[in-house]
Amino acid sequence: xKVTDLxxxxxxxxxxxxxxxxxxxxxxGPVPVRSELRTLALNYILLTYNPVKVVYSALAPEGVTxxxxxxRGLDTYFxxxxxxxxxxxxxxxxxxxxxxIGLGKGGMSLxxxxxxxxxxxxxxxxxxxITMHGWLTPGGGFQGGATIAVATVLALVTYSIDTLAKxxxxxxxxLAMRSTGLIGIALTAxxxxxxxxxxxxxxxxxxxxxxxxxPLAFPAYFSGTPTGGSLLFYNLxxxxxxxxxxxxxxxxxxxxEKEVKETLRxxxxx
Amino acid sequence: MLWETVCSVVGLILVAxxxxxxxxxxxGINRFPNFFVRLHAATVGAIGGAVVPTFGAGLIALGSPExxxxxxxxxxxxxxxxxxxxxxxxxxxHALARATLKAKAAPLEPCVHNALRERxxxxxx
Numbered sequence: 192x193k194v195t196d197l198x199x200x201x202x203x204x205x206x207x208x209x210x211x212x213x214x215x216x217x218x219x220g221p222v223p224v225r226s227e228l229r230t231l232a233l234n235y236i237l238l239t240y241n242p243v244k245v246v247y248s249a250l251a252p253e254g255v256t257x258x259x260x261x262x263r264g265l266d267t268y269f270x271x272x273x274x275x276x277x278x279x280x281x282x283x284x285x286x287x288x289x290x291x292i293g294l295g296k297g298g299m300s301l302x303x304x305x306x307x308x309x310x311x312x313x314x315x316x317x318x319x320x321i322t323m324h325g326w327l328t329p330g331g332g333f334q335g336g337a338t339i340a341v342a343t344v345l346a347l348v349t350y351s352i353d354t355l356a357k358x359x360x361x362x363x364x365x366l367a368m369r370s371t372g373l374i375g376i377a378l379t380a381x382x383x384x385x386x387x388x389x390x391x392x393x394x395x396x397x398x399x400x401x402x403x404x405x406p407l408a409f410p411a412y413f414s415g416t417p418t419g420g421s422l423l424f425y426n427l428x429x430x431x432x433x434x435x436x437x438x439x440x441x442x443x444x445x446x447x448e449k450e451v452k453e454t455l456r457x458x459x460x461x
Numbered sequence: 462m463l464w465e466t467v468c469s470v471v472g473l474i475l476v477a478x479x480x481x482x483x484x485x486x487x488x489g490i491n492r493f494p495n496f497f498v499r500l501h502a503a504t505v506g507a508i509g510g511a512v513v514p515t516f517g518a519g520l521i522a523l524g525s526p527e528x529x530x531x532x533x534x535x536x537x538x539x540x541x542x543x544x545x546x547x548x549x550x551x552x553x554x555h556a557l558a559r560a561t562l563k564a565k566a567a568p569l570e571p572c573v574h575n576a577l578r579e580r581x582x583x584x585x586x
Contacts, residue, residue, distance in 0.1 A: 299556055299559075300555065300556070300559055302551075302552055302555050302556075303552050303555065303556045306548055306549065306551075306552035307552075309548060310545070310548065310549065313545070
């Protein structure tokens with residue numbers, strides 16, 4: 192072991208000790224100690240699933256999903272749109288680069304391929320499960336979609352980009368899926384508003400359950416199990432959009448460097 | 462209940478075996494001479510040190526009646542997770558070793574037996 196290694200290790204330990212000592216003394220500002228919840232937090236906890244005060248409630252037992260897609264749904268919608276824009280930018284940068292297939296056998300050894308074949312359905316199933324329990328337990332559309340995208344990454348690494356293209360997982364298909372998901376979210380957001388306009392009743396954008404001045408609501412229960420009303424649809428479409436979007440980003444970033452450079456210089460052909 | 466006690470005791474034994482495997486793997490990773498043998502030690506940590514205690518945790522959950530029906534959920538998740546690590550651990554170690562060997566990224570010495578090279582020699586590659 193070199194002396195420098197020892198010095199680095201000792202200085203890391205010293206930094207950790209000094210920081211914790213300073214924190215203990217209150218040297219980096221007072222640490223807030225609260226015995227009671229803030230009013231805002233208390234309201235969320237009391238109202239997220241509250242069949243008595245439906246006009247303030249999302250009727251979903253999972254607080255985070257309720258806040259993300261109901262109480263501050265508009266914010267989340269724009270977050271999703273920002274991610275969509277980022278992916279669109281990546282696709283635009285590599286516009287014209289075709290995924291060339293049939294360049295080699297590709298892929299890893301038989302052992303890894305077999306393992307992947309066994310695991311991929313399990314990963315997709317886990318992703319669907321996380322999505323479909325999003326309004327009951329921690330999780331949701333983004334997490335489930337990201338889990339499903341892992342299956343694409345696995346297939347890409349173990350089998351090669353050719354296999355993905357052969358099974359129909361192409362840039363254009365994924366972009367269409369991603370757009371469908373986003374349109375689905377937008378439609379869910381204005382669904383009650385459209386119904387309200389059609390039948391002449393008040394309604395709000397991103398409305399989930401009955402609100403003051405609006406009797407419209409998404410169905411909150413399915414055979415006795417809470418569905419969170421619109422949260423079910425948001426989660427489903429979000430999973431759809433995120434799984435397609437992340438898969439697309441991975442496929443685009445795994446394009447062969449030479450081909451991308453050729454296309455960017457204008458030498459490549461569409 | 463007898464079977465609950467048996468489950469708990471077997472589960473605790475498995476957790477203890479896992480702890481031993483983890484310590485052995487840690488020593489192996491530090492002391493073994495080259496990448497490939499260290500990878501073996503890492504796999505001991507993954508299979509013996511993760512799969513075995515995860516199964517043990519499932520058995521302990523089955524032997525804990527105070528958890529009510531939730532013990533079956535805990536046990537089911539433990540067994541599934543254990544099984545998945547068992548499938549993934551070996552595939553990951555194999556992929557790492559194969560890639561390192563093909564790319565000649567790590568020295569092979571000291572080498573006791575190299576079955577791949579022998580097979581290539583037999584094939585005349």
